[in-house]
Amino acid sequence: MSLKLTLKPGERIIVAGAVLANGPTVAHLQIENRVPLLRQKDILTEKQATTPCRKIYLVVQLMYIGEGLTAELAQIYWDLVRRVLAAAPSTKNLISEMSAYIVESSYYSALKSAKRLITYEEELIHHVSKSG
Numbered sequence: 001m002s003l004k005l006t007l008k009p010g011e012r013i014i015v016a017g018a019v020l021a022n023g024p025t026v027a028h029l030q031i032e033n034r035v036p037l038l039r040q041k042d043i044l045t046e047k048q049a050t051t052p053c054r055k056i057y058l059v060v061q062l063m064y065i066g067e068g069l070t071a072e073l074a075q076i077y078w079d080l081v082r083r084v085l086a087a088a089p090s091t092k093n094l095i096s097e098m099s100a101y102i103v104e105s106s107y108y109s110a111l112k113s114a115k116r117l118i119t120y121e122e123e124l125i126h127h128v129s130k131s132g
Contacts, residue, residue, distance in 0.1 A: 002031060004031075007027045007029065009023070009025055015035055017036070046058060052080055053121035091120060094117045101113060
């Protein structure tokens, strides 16, 4: 089954590690095989990875669009996870779910868990700043 995409003018996507940028008009694409694909709204740049959970998302994103769980990415991931768990033990369930997906090489599912982790992190930060 193929995936049909409609890209807005100027929208970027990552397909199998290649960054594609749409031109000035709407484009319709059909992806006919299974490849790692991220739409612009789901792409996080290194510059945007400004919090610990966003950094985790970036690492999982690199696993998804790259060569999977490399030794270097594993080291970075587990260092970040340890720091987040130490600072916010309440993230344990989300991190456990995400880590299980990574161990299964289900990187897209791990990425979705990482997105929920970012949302949770934002809620924690908002709560702390509101009560402080």
